[in-house]
Amino acid sequence: xxxxxxxxxxxxxxxxxxxxxxxxxxxxxxxxxxxxxxxxxxxxxxxxxxxxxxxxxxxxxxxxxxxxxxxxxxxxxxxxxxxxxxxxxxxxxxxxxxxxxxxxxxxxxxxxxxxxxxxxxxxxxxxxxxxxxxxxxxxxxxxxxxxxxxxxxxxxxxxxxxxxxxxxxxxxxxxxxxxxxxxxxxxxxxxxxxxxxxxxxxxxxxxxxxxxxxxxxxxxxxxxxxxxxxxxxxxxxxxxxxxxxxxxxxxxxxxxxxxxxxxxxxxxxxxxxxxxxxxxxxxxxxxxxxxxxxxxxxxxxxxxxxxxxxxxxxxxxx
Ligand code: CUA
Numbered sequence: 001x002x003x004x005x006x007x008x009x010x011x012x013x014x015x016x017x018x019x020x021x022x023x024x025x026x027x028x029x030x031x032x033x034x035x036x037x038x039x040x041x042x043x044x045x046x047x048x049x050x051x052x053x054x055x056x057x058x059x060x061x062x063x064x065x066x067x068x069x070x071x072x073x074x075x076x077x078x079x080x081x082x083x084x085x086x087x088x089x090x091x092x093x094x095x096x097x098x099x100x101x102x103x104x105x106x107x108x109x110x111x112x113x114x115x116x117x118x119x120x121x122x123x124x125x126x127x128x129x130x131x132x133x134x135x136x137x138x139x140x141x142x143x144x145x146x147x148x149x150x151x152x153x154x155x156x157x158x159x160x161x162x163x164x165x166x167x168x169x170x171x172x173x174x175x176x177x178x179x180x181x182x183x184x185x186x187x188x189x190x191x192x193x194x195x196x197x198x199x200x201x202x203x204x205x206x207x208x209x210x211x212x213x214x215x216x217x218x219x220x221x222x223x224x225x226x227x228x229x230x231x232x233x234x235x236x237x238x239x240x241x242x243x244x245x246x247x248x249x250x251x252x253x254x255x256x257x258x259x260x261x262x263x264x265x266x267x268x269x270x271x272x273x274x275x276x277x278x279x280x281x282x283x284x285x286x287x288x289x290x291x292x293x294x295x296x297x298x299x300x301x302x303x304x305x306x307x308x309x310x311x312x313x314x315x316x317x318x
Contacts, residue, residue, distance in 0.1 A: 012151035012176050012197070014169040018089045025085070029078050072202050093154070096167040100135035103128070104220070104304055107138070107145035107158035110179065115304070119219025120207050124193040126178065129203035130139055130170045137269065138164045143301045146182035155181055161277075163269040170197040220301075225300055236291065239313050246291060250287025253311045254297030258285040261263050294301040 007027075008020055048058050054234055083182040103126070104115035114122045116287060128134050138158045145158040147166070151174075192222035218226070228234050228249075236245035247257070256266050260283045265271055276283060276298065279291035298306070 009150045009253075010174075010176075011153075012149075012171055012195075013153060013176060014091055014171055015089070016151070016153045016171070018092065021282075022082075022085050026082060033075075055217045061302070066139035093166075096165060097133040097169075100133035100167055102135045102137060104308075105136050105147060105158065105247055106148070106304075107140040107180070107184075107191075107298060109185055110191040111143050111178070112147075112193045115220060115301075116207060117209055120220070124178075125194065126195045127203065127206055128195065128196050128197055129168055129200040132200065133167055133169045135165060135167045138166065139300065139304075140144045142184050143184050145180045145184050145191065148179045148181035149176055150179070151176035152195070157182065161271065161273075169196075170203050173197050175198055218305075220305045221312045222309075223302070223305035224307070226302070227298075228304055228309065231294070231297070233247050233306075246287055249310050249313050251314050253314060259283060260285050260289070272310060273303055276303060276306065 005020065008023065011017055011020060015173040047135060067297075073269070102117060105126070106113040106115070110128070112124050114126050118181050136147065136156070138156055138161065140158045140160045144160070146155060147158050149168070152170070153167045154168050156164050158164065174197050176194050176195040180188060180191035182188075184191065228237070228239070238244050238248045238262050239250055241248050243252040252267050253272075254267060256264050262285075265282060271282065275291075277293060277295045279293055280289050281288045
């Protein structure tokens with residue numbers, strides 16, 4: 001654990017060894033093939049050099065079945081190994097474990113904002129427990145940024161008007177660099193942060209203290225609940241399961257709904273966001289397309305809050 005190597009930074013996450021071994025496999029294979037080609041070429045140049053003016057031309061060779069099979073089959077096997085190995089690692093990097101702790105990441109010219117489950121937030125410093133899967137829900141308030149932690153081997157675009165997801169599990173306590181990896185304007189090179197990994201009890205303590213410090217910043221689900229009243233969502237949508245002018249919010253998140261054009265969609269963060277900002281684009285079957293757009297009427301954090309609130313409206317898992 002926490003090994004660093006000649007080419008790569010310290011391995012800070014559980015996925016890092018997988019990424020690194022694949023990198024070194026490709027690197028070693030490429031280096032060996034490079035040496036074979038260059039050394040063979042040099043030997044042939046030397047062996048078949050023109051020795052004198054009188055010597056004739058070497059008879060041309062145009063075919064060698066054994067050699068051709070060799071240099072077709074070996075690279076094909078190498079490429080297949082790389083594909084299967086790479087695809088497995090890709091899946092591992094992209095399927096978020098169910099018990100992951102969700103943290104909202106907001107990119108903004110030129111800083112990082114982190115919102116934790118209990119309403120605590122932090123600026124430019126992501127604080128997480130070790131040995132726990134962490135799901136990051138990423139979006140931007142302005143232009144495209146990119147969330148990059150080399151020590152964890154994760155990089156994910158942070159987009160305006162859309163949520164992206166990535167996850168990691170820190171392999172141990174420590175401090176890691178966080179970079180913005182997408183040119184986002186004059187402050188891009190200063191859009192730096194840290195990821196601080198704490199032991200789980202310490203992290204819980206930090207969360208609680210943080211919540212006290214920022215109790216004027218309401219937790220996202222609470223703010224969302226308040227907004228459904230302030231923005232009058234509740235004149236058309238209930239939160240108890242009964243349909244009104246629009247579908248109820250109760251037990252909505254994560255479920256599949258049928259749309260008026262016959263297609264279906266899973267209610268996730270992006271669907272809710274889309275439905276708030278462009279309500280006519282995906283109307284649920286059986287309802288009239290009468291909802292006004294809330295584009296420009298909600299701040300990013302308010303959208304996040306509504307989504308977080310709708311997520312809480314579900315029957316307890318048994
Ligand atoms: Cu944000 Cu570059």
